[in-house]
Amino acid sequence: MGLMRRSGVALWRQVQLSLESQLSDGTLQPGDQLPTEAQLSARYGVNRHTVRRALAGLEERSLIRVEQGRGTFVQEPVLSYRISERTRFSANLRDQKRVPDRQVLEVTMDRAEGTAAASLGLSRGDALVVVRCVSDSDGHRITYSEHMFPAQRFPGIGEAVRDEGSVSAALCRFGVTDYRRKWSRLTARMPTGREAEVLEQPRSRPVLVSESLNVDLDGHPIEFGITRFNSDWVQVVVEPCAPELPTT
Structure with missing residues (x-):
């Protein structure tokens, strides 16, 4: 998935928006496990720090949860x-x-x-x-x-x-x-x-x-x-x- 490098929107923000879109259109369902940081880095053509910042933004909004030793998952309804x-x-x-x-x-x-x-x-x-x-x-x-x-x-x-x-x-x-x-x-x-x-x-x-x-x-x-x-x-x-x- 290519990102727009000179769009004025930070790369981490573009990654976050892309993942948010997948959450809203049902591509990613509650309980689904997200790809690893390395896999997302390869998919978007960015470094892992950029991916990590995008995921942190989703976590702050309670859209995903990180389970130590298991991975990152789409948050289910509380x-x-x-x-x-x-x-x-x-x-x-x-x-x-x-x-x-x-x-x-x-x-x-x-x-x-x-x-x-x-x-x-x-x-x-x-x-x-x-x-x-x-x-x-x-x-x-x-x-x-x-x-x-x-x-x-x-x-x-x-x-x-x-x-x-x-x-x-x-x-x-x-x-x-x-x-x-x-x-x-x-x-x-x-x-x-x-x-x-x-x-x-x-x-x-x-x-x-x-x-x-x-x-x-x-x-x-x-x-x-x-x-x-x-x-x-x-x-x-x-x-x-x-x-x-x-x-x-």
Whole structure:
């Protein structure tokens, strides 16, 4: 593919525009792997630095993604993860025709402190069950989460989550058939090395972090959670809570 050398448009920009055209006309489909830098250099008759700059422009616009050790791919549509008064992981994904999968990495007994203790109404040092999970959708890692429960009320909750593959189903074993999200706090930051490794993403990509508190229908705290979302695959949508109905 020949480029116009004296057009007044930089060569890297021409390469970028050519690739954008292939994305818009369907020549390159979501999930397709792009040719290597060397192949693109030969195709356009430019050096690899020029190709690299063109690809960086596409990546900045979230049109492509670079997976270390695998290559460069056309970005697929991101998952819209809804946070509302009744946030449920599996239902969130199934509503969008996605296939959810959750895996428990480990279950530990910790001592409550800081935000977790205050949110759950525990004294510092009280026993806490911590369930660490990863969640996938359609073969992509989307979350790395910690679910913290008061150990006195929920002994064995970790094994229940492992068996059921669902926090909601596990809570049913303890008589909590319904619950609601009392509050959520969202931030964005760069991941730690461990977070990037577990989320299978580069450390140069930010993560979205949600801290949240779930309560039972009597208003008693049951779970404090910290979820890191892979921002390559997830956008968080905050939905308004339904107004409380007046009591009669």
